[in-house]
Amino acid sequence: MNESFEGIVLFKRPYRDLDALVKIFTQNYGTKMFFVKALNKPNHSLNSHTLPLTKHSYIGTINQDSLSFLKEANTLNMYRQVQMDPVIQAYAVYASQLVDAACPDNEPRPEIYQLLSETLNKLDQHIAPEIIIAYIELRLLPEFGTYFNFEHCLYCQTIQGPFDMSIRQMGLLCPRHYHQDSHRMQTDPNAIYILQHLQRLSLEDIQNVSLSPQLLAEIRRLMDAIYDEYVGLRLKSKSYLNQLTKMEQEINKLKNSREKSNKEKAVEKDKTQDEEN
Ligand SMILES: [Zn+2]
Structure with a gap:
C-alpha cells in the first residue's frame, strides 16, 4: 500500500x-x-x-x-x-550521523526529526555552526543514556558560579567544591554559562552570536570530553570535521599574522617617509 x-x-x-x-x-x-x-x-x-x-x-x-x-x-x-559549502556540509554530515546513531531504526522519533530539520535550516543559513552542533550534542545526550547536570553545583545545589565541570561526576562544581574532583576540567566559566543557556533555549531561538575562537574551542573541548567519556562514538564525520576546522583555524592564523606584518610594514614605511621628509 x-x-x-x-x-x-x-x-x-x-x-x-x-x-x-x-x-x-x-x-x-x-x-x-x-x-x-x-x-x-x-x-x-x-x-x-x-x-x-x-x-x-x-x-x-x-x-x-x-x-x-x-x-x-x-x-x-x-x-x-x-x-x-564543504565546511558547512561537514557539520551537517556529523549532525546527521549523530542523529542516526542516537535513533534506533524503525522507531518514530518526530521530535528528533524536527531537531535535525531545524539544524539543517540553521546550518544552511550559516548560523553559528559551532553552537548549533554543541546544541544538538547536548540535546542528544539523554538519547545516549547520559544525564549531565548543568543546573547547579553537584554538592550544594547552588546556582552561583563561577562553575567548573566534573566529567567523572557528570555535573558542575561551585568554587567551594572544586576540590571534589582533582581532574575537573579547569574550564572557562563562560563556556559552562553558554552550555547552560543552550540547554534552556529552543533551537529556533539561536541566532548568530559572536564568540571568541578561544571560547568556541573551550565549548568544543567540554563537549568532546563528555562524548568521549559517555557516548564513545567513533564517527568518521567527526574526525573529518576536526581536521577541517583545524585547517580553517590555521588559515585564519596565517591571514592574521600576514595582515599584522603588512600593517607593521606600512607603519615602517610611514616612518621612513616621515624621516626622509
Ligand atoms: Zn557547591
Whole structure:
C-alpha cells in the first residue's frame, strides 16, 4: 500500500548492479532503509530526492521489518548552502550521523526529526555552526543514556558560579567544591554559562552570536570530553570535521599574522617617509 510521508535523506550506498539503498529519517516512521531499483542509472527520476541531507515528501511503501520502497517524491528543501559549502556540509554530515546513531531504526522519533530539520535550516543559513552542533550534542545526550547536570553545583545545589565541570561526576562544581574532583576540567566559566543557556533555549531561538575562537574551542573541548567519556562514538564525520576546522583555524592564523606584518610594514614605511621628509 502506498503512503505519503516526509523525510530527510541520511545517506545512500550502492547495492547490487545499479540499485541503491537509501537511509531516510522519516518524520512519522523513524529512520528506515529504502531500496531503490536502478537508482545509479543516469536520469533516474529519484536522483535528487535521494541526495544526502535534503528533505522531501515521498510516496512509497513502508515496511516495518524489511526494506521499504520509494515511488515518487517532491522536494521540500535542498539546503543549497549545505550542499555547496564543504565546511558547512561537514557539520551537517556529523549532525546527521549523530542523529542516526542516537535513533534506533524503525522507531518514530518526530521530535528528533524536527531537531535535525531545524539544524539543517540553521546550518544552511550559516548560523553559528559551532553552537548549533554543541546544541544538538547536548540535546542528544539523554538519547545516549547520559544525564549531565548543568543546573547547579553537584554538592550544594547552588546556582552561583563561577562553575567548573566534573566529567567523572557528570555535573558542575561551585568554587567551594572544586576540590571534589582533582581532574575537573579547569574550564572557562563562560563556556559552562553558554552550555547552560543552550540547554534552556529552543533551537529556533539561536541566532548568530559572536564568540571568541578561544571560547568556541573551550565549548568544543567540554563537549568532546563528555562524548568521549559517555557516548564513545567513533564517527568518521567527526574526525573529518576536526581536521577541517583545524585547517580553517590555521588559515585564519596565517591571514592574521600576514595582515599584522603588512600593517607593521606600512607603519615602517610611514616612518621612513616621515624621516626622509
Ligand atoms: Zn557547591
